[in-house]
Amino acid sequence: MNVLIVDDDQTNLIIMAAVVRRVDDAEPITYSNPLEAARWLDANEPDLILLDQMMPDMDGLALLQRIRQNKRLDTVPVVIVTADTSAETRIRALDEGCSDFLTKPIIIPEVQARLRNLLALRQSRALLRDRAALLAEEVQRVTAALQRQGEELVLRLSCAAEYRDPETGAHLERMSRYSRLIAEAAGYDADFCNDLLKAAPMHDIGKIGIPDLILLKPGRLSEAELPIMRQHAVIGHRILADSDVPLLRMAAEIALSHHEKFDGSGYPNRLSGAAIPVTGRIVAVADVFDALTSTRPYKRSWSLEAARAYIEQNRGTHFDPVFVDAFLSRWDKVCEIHHAHLDDHLTDLHPMDF
Numbered sequence: 556m557n558v559l560i561v562d563d564d565q566t567n568l569i570i571m572a573a574v575v576r577r578v579d580d581a582e583p584i585t586y587s588n589p590l591e592a593a594r595w596l597d598a599n600e601p602d603l604i605l606l607d608q609m610m611p612d613m614d615g616l617a618l619l620q621r622i623r624q625n626k627r628l629d630t631v632p633v634v635i636v637t638a639d640t641s642a643e644t645r646i647r648a649l650d651e652g653c654s655d656f657l658t659k660p661i662i663i664p665e666v667q668a669r670l671r672n673l674l675a676l677r678q679s680r681a682l683l684r685d686r687a688a689l690l691a692e693e694v695q696r697v698t699a700a701l702q703r704q705g706e707e708l709v710l711r712l713s714c715a716a717e718y719r720d721p722e723t724g725a726h727l728e729r730m731s732r733y734s735r736l737i738a739e740a741a742g743y744d745a746d747f748c749n750d751l752l753k754a755a756p757m758h759d760i761g762k763i764g765i766p767d768l769i770l771l772k773p774g775r776l777s778e779a780e781l782p783i784m785r786q787h788a789v790i791g792h793r794i795l796a797d798s799d800v801p802l803l804r805m806a807a808e809i810a811l812s813h814h815e816k817f818d819g820s821g822y823p824n825r826l827s828g829a830a831i832p833v834t835g836r837i838v839a840v841a842d843v844f845d846a847l848t849s850t851r852p853y854k855r856s857w858s859l860e861a862a863r864a865y866i867e868q869n870r871g872t873h874f875d876p877v878f879v880d881a882f883l884s885r886w887d888k889v890c891e892i893h894h895a896h897l898d899d900h901l902t903d904l905h906p907m908d909f
């Protein structure tokens with residue numbers, strides 16, 4: 556450990572350096588000029604500083620003041636060595652942040668004992684600081700790993716759903732991007748918008764619980780089949796709910812609420828207005844718009860303009876006006892997303908192929 560000694564008297568410097576050398580692991584660095592010592596301190600951090608009080612140019616207290624102004628050095632103990640034993644000097648030195656005093660003439664065993672104590676304290680403080688930094692790093696690493704695991708889980712679940720759902724992967728790509736776009740335009744923070752991007756693709760995960768005859772039926776569903784198909788919202792929620800992973804909780808909320816309508820005529824809970832979670836209200840716009848503009852086994856796709864007109868016509872009935880406006884305010888970007896992610900045919904098989 557490095558001990559900086561500043562004393563204008565060369566003899567004192569030699570004696571102090573010798574005393575420091577006799578303390579385990581301590582190495583003296585000596586300066587007879589306090590201004591030079593101050594310059595050295597601008598670039599170095601010793602483990603302990605011994606300052607003579609009476610020095611020309613800059614006395615011990617002035618140098619102590621300068622040291623304490625330096626944030627980097629604020630945990631380095633400073634000992635003032637002084638012949639002045641008045642209470643006033645001691646109080647002033649303590650006020651300036653001095654850690655201990657040594658009275659001249661020094662008693663060598665006393666100096667050694669004090670140095671040992673202060674260096675031991677310094678060492679244990681450094682250890683604690685290192686351990687705290689290490690723990691903080693570890694917490695950060697584990698948190699990041701958990702986040703990645705959550706995201707991977709989401710991705711795998713979405714992938715599993717894709718195998719059964721005639722909707723294409725491109726639909727999920729587009730509708731999740733539209734969802735994020737709407738949230739951004741409506742002023743939500745970046746974390747929420749990015750979580751929405753990752754959670755939205757699971758909106759129809761519940762379809763894995765719908766019988767093939769209904770899920771893959773090429774034509775319109777009958778009155779009897781419709782309620783069964785609509786169960787996908789509740790099934791999706793059951794699959795995803797009560798997770799410790801925040802992303803899955805958001806996905807569960809979306810699965811349950813993406814078919815609710817703003818006027819209360821949706822399903823499964825006929826919620827209306829602000830009772831429908833924000834995520835569900837956003838995804839509703841994104842999902843319907845993309846469903847209309849996608850090619851499905853049972854229908855041709857609508858033009859972007861026709862789908863836009865449909866969203867506008869249902870502003871305030873099916874869709875939350877706030878999010879319709881947010882969606883339309885980024886129309887250029889909507890068209891860009893649509894063209895950048897055209898339907899693939901990976902899972903877009905005709906129902907007869909299953």
Ligand SMILES: [Fe+2]
Nearest residue numbers: 758759813814
């Ligand atoms: Fe759905």
Ligand SMILES: [Fe+2]
Nearest residue numbers: 722758759842
């Ligand atoms: Fe969808």
